[in-house]
Amino acid sequence: MPVSLMPVTVIQSTRFGELEIAHQDVLEFPRGLIGLGGQRYTLLDRNPGTGFLWLHCIDFPDLALPVVDPRRFFADYQLQIGEDERELVGAADLDQAAHYVTVRTAPRLADVVVNLRAPILVWEGRGHQVLNTAPGAELQVPLFAPTDPASGVAGEGGPAAAPADAA
Amino acid sequence: MLILTRRPGERVVIGEDVLVTVMEISGQTVRLGIAAPSELPIYREEIWLAVKDENRAAAQAAVDGLPEGALPGGGSEAQRPS
Numbered sequence: 001m002p003v004s005l006m007p008v009t010v011i012q013s014t015r016f017g018e019l020e021i022a023h024q025d026v027l028e029f030p031r032g033l034i035g036l037g038g039q040r041y042t043l044l045d046r047n048p049g050t051g052f053l054w055l056h057c058i059d060f061p062d063l064a065l066p067v068v069d070p071r072r073f074f075a076d077y078q079l080q081i082g083e084d085e086r087e088l089v090g091a092a093d094l095d096q097a098a099h100y101v102t103v104r105t106a107p108r109l110a111d112v113v114v115n116l117r118a119p120i121l122v123w124e125g126r127g128h129q130v131l132n133t134a135p136g137a138e139l140q141v142p143l144f145a146p147t148d149p150a151s152g153v154a155g156e157g158g159p160a161a162a163p164a165d166a167a
Numbered sequence: 168m169l170i171l172t173r174r175p176g177e178r179v180v181i182g183e184d185v186l187v188t189v190m191e192i193s194g195q196t197v198r199l200g201i202a203a204p205s206e207l208p209i210y211r212e213e214i215w216l217a218v219k220d221e222n223r224a225a226a227q228a229a230v231d232g233l234p235e236g237a238l239p240g241g242g243s244e245a246q247r248p249s
């Protein structure tokens with residue numbers, strides 16, 4: 001089946017209905033996402049201006065995860081990965097790759113957390129979920145600063161929760 | 168489950184191309200060296216389980232479950248989804 005000759009891939013997303021994914025927007029994930037699999041994903045900007053994207057699986061139409069670029073939310077975000085993973089990602093300079101972290105949503109903003117421990121790096125159409133060993137790169141880091149007035153209650157945010165410079 | 172006894176420096180071969188070497192034993196700790204093809208991910212179990220849990224939890228998100236106007240510097244303050 002010469003899928004690569006088709007201009008678009010059509011999927012029936014359980015969340016978003018029928019989606020046409022242009023082939024240049026298909027991201028190959030040779031190893032899939034940890035524990036979820038899937039070898040082809042795409043990024044959907046369904047909430048423009050919010051910083052949230054959906055990393056939507058093409059192989060499994062019910063699989064999609066909200067993600068954000070940690071560098072836009074965390075001024076102190078750092079990435080440290082092993083040499084093997086660096087080779088897998090393939091970018092000579094990891095700063096040039098796109099970085100995403102998964103978002104665990106919650107009704108209260110103070111409870112919305114992201115996984116800085118396992119960011120997803122995308123470079124030249126290929127994505128890899130890697131293990132970040134940088135200090136502060138925890139599994140559940142509040143996305144919003146604990147003093148965020150919109151969150152209502154002062155949250156239980158960690159030290160890494162400070163948002164990036166708003167300027 | 169297959170159970171094997173190995174000494175430091177001895178190896179176990181899994182399939183054609185995975186080689187596990189007992190590097191060192193010190194008290195309650197065993198150091199393993201694993202040589203495997205790059206396409207075969209290798210994780211410590213606890214981190215693999217933890218990341219899997221986070222991925223699965225993230226994948227539960229509903230379409231209308233994302234905060235709005237959340238991006239710092241994006242103009243509006245963060246709000247709950249209405």
